[in-house]
Amino acid sequence: MATDGEGAIAIEETRLMRIIEALSYASIEDYDSCLSLLRSLGTSDSFSELETAFTIFIEELAEAKRQLREALANTEVANRELAAKLATIEMQQAAIRDLSTPIIEVWSGVICLPVVGIVDSQRSADMTETLLETIIAKQARTAIVDITGIDVMDTKTADHFIKMAKAVRLLGADCIISGINPGIAQTLTHIGVDLTGIRTLRSLRDALQVHLRETEQLHPIRGAEAAS
Amino acid sequence: MASVGTMETLETAAAAAAATAVTTMRVAVDEWGDVAIARHQARRLARQHGVAPRRAGEVAIVVSELASNIVKYGVRGEIAVEVGGSAAGGMTLAVMAHDVGPPIYDLEIAMLDGHDDRGPIDPAVLAQRGGLGTGLGAVSRLADRLEVRQEAGGKLIIATFYRGLPPGA
Numbered sequence: 001m002a003t004d005g006e007g008a009i010a011i012e013e014t015r016l017m018r019i020i021e022a023l024s025y026a027s028i029e030d031y032d033s034c035l036s037l038l039r040s041l042g043t044s045d046s047f048s049e050l051e052t053a054f055t056i057f058i059e060e061l062a063e064a065k066r067q068l069r070e071a072l073a074n075t076e077v078a079n080r081e082l083a084a085k086l087a088t089i090e091m092q093q094a095a096i097r098d099l100s101t102p103i104i105e106v107w108s109g110v111i112c113l114p115v116v117g118i119v120d121s122q123r124s125a126d127m128t129e130t131l132l133e134t135i136i137a138k139q140a141r142t143a144i145v146d147i148t149g150i151d152v153m154d155t156k157t158a159d160h161f162i163k164m165a166k167a168v169r170l171l172g173a174d175c176i177i178s179g180i181n182p183g184i185a186q187t188l189t190h191i192g193v194d195l196t197g198i199r200t201l202r203s204l205r206d207a208l209q210v211h212l213r214e215t216e217q218l219h220p221i222r223g224a225e226a227a228s
Numbered sequence: 229m230a231s232v233g234t235m236e237t238l239e240t241a242a243a244a245a246a247a248t249a250v251t252t253m254r255v256a257v258d259e260w261g262d263v264a265i266a267r268h269q270a271r272r273l274a275r276q277h278g279v280a281p282r283r284a285g286e287v288a289i290v291v292s293e294l295a296s297n298i299v300k301y302g303v304r305g306e307i308a309v310e311v312g313g314s315a316a317g318g319m320t321l322a323v324m325a326h327d328v329g330p331p332i333y334d335l336e337i338a339m340l341d342g343h344d345d346r347g348p349i350d351p352a353v354l355a356q357r358g359g360l361g362t363g364l365g366a367v368s369r370l371a372d373r374l375e376v377r378q379e380a381g382g383k384l385i386i387a388t389f390y391r392g393l394p395p396g397a
Contacts, residue, residue, distance in 0.1 A: 093260050100264075118267055118285060120292040121360040152285035154293075154366035156341050183282055 011047050019054065031062035101130045109141040110211055112204065116149030124157045128164040135173050142211050143168050146204045148179030155191045158184065165198045174199070178207040249312030249322070252277075255295075257327075258304035263295040266307045274321065277311055278394040286370040287321060290387050293363035294325035300357060301344075302327025305382070319393040323371070328382040335376055341365045 018037060025034035038055040100123060106112045113131055135143055145165070153161070161177075168175035178201045180188070188195070201207045253273050255266040270291040274284035291307055298305040305327025312320045332338050338345035341362040342354075349361045368374045371387035 089259070089261070096261060096264060118271065118288045118292060120267075120289050120296065121362045121366060122263075122292070122296045122358055125359050152282045152289065154289055154362070154369060156360065156362040156366060156369075157289075160360055160362075 009047060015043070015047065015051075019051065022054070022058070026058055026061070029065065031058060031065070034058055035062070101127045103130060103134045105138055105140070106144070106208065107211070109139070110144065110208070111135065111138055111140045111142070112144045112146060114146045114149065114204070119150055119153055119157055119161075121154070121157050121160070124160050124164075128160070128167065131164065132167055132171060135168060135171050140173055142174045142176065144176045144178055144204060144207045144211075146178045146207070147184065148181070148203070151181055151183050153184055153187055155187055158187045159191055159193055162188070162193045162195065162198065169197060174211075176201055176207045176210070178202065178204050249310045249320070251308050251310050253309040254306060255308075256304070256306045257295045257298045260299060263292060263299060266295045267292040270307075270309055270323070273309055273311075277319070277321070279319075279321070280392070280394075283389070283392045287323065287389060290323050290367050290370050290389075293366050294323060294385060294387065296359065297363055298325060298327045298329070300359070302329035302383075304328060314390055318390055318395055321389045321393060323387045323389075325385040325387075326382060331378040331383055332376060339364050339368050 022034045022037045025031070025037065035055065035058060038051065038058065100117070101113065104112050104114070111131075111134055113127065115127065119127075131143060131145070134140065145161075147161075165175040165177060176199045180200055199210075201210060253269050255262060255269060257263065257266060267288050271284050271288035274287045275281070279287065287309075291309070295307050298307070302325075305325065308324045308326070310322040310324065312322070314320045333345040335345070337343050337347060341360075342348055343361060349357070354361055367385075367387050371389055372391050373386075373388040375386045375388075377384040377386070
């Protein structure tokens, strides 16, 4: 290395080339190759101060990049866990919705929706949708809605229940409501709903018996077989 | 018959709710599962305090409707139930629904069946939103008094029951 009178420096081209090579390694994020190249420098002069500063800069950059990648990886793991939890919650919610409207095919062409617990406007709307869809899907001829487990309903929800029964008839199926208790009966008469065309029976057992008797009348041969 | 929250009803509400009121239930609500939890806890709580099955069912419906509304409109919130004694010596049961959602634009309209707080709900919107649009109407029919307090950053709806409850808390 040589210094002229003006304060300018001249260095061997190989040292400059090494810096350029190191920089190109750094640009493709190959910090290991970059640093091993820089650490092999031995000479100690004014240019080596730049080389040392450059080395420290690359070391810090490499460390910052590593930490960033680690943080990103952690976030990704956390995101995956969160997504898995959300999926579980959604599945559970679907399960709860299914449980709140369990529709059972009790006989060929006869589906039964036993309603238990507390019925609010939301549940009432959900039930209607599920019942009507199931009638189509199972090609049911009779739908029995058993409300033995319900002792109270808002008037508007009760009204909607009756509308559900009428919608079932529009689909070409019969709707039987069984197990109406005195409280609900009072609610229904209080709001003055029109019950024409809707059959109400005391229990699920009565509803099934009526259905079977009518099926026998429609198919007398099958009825005779059953009797013999 | 339920009344809408004016200054007068707030005062009578304060007079009716004795100092013995105790918060006996508190459920955070931000999804449908919470609605079911609140509904069942409320019914059990009312039964534990000697409320008849039918009336306890009505309390549970009110809790269910208010909690559903929190999920639908209120972003997130909580349901609390306070049991207390009225000045007249009877039991009172207050269902409090607090949420951080937007204020009710027009309460009178919101209480009409098939309406939200801006007017009649379009059937397509209703189908997507779920329910019947009769929730707040049901609350006003089943509870004895309904108050709505609009607050900065949310609202508090209080549905109070005092008829048909056992004497004394």
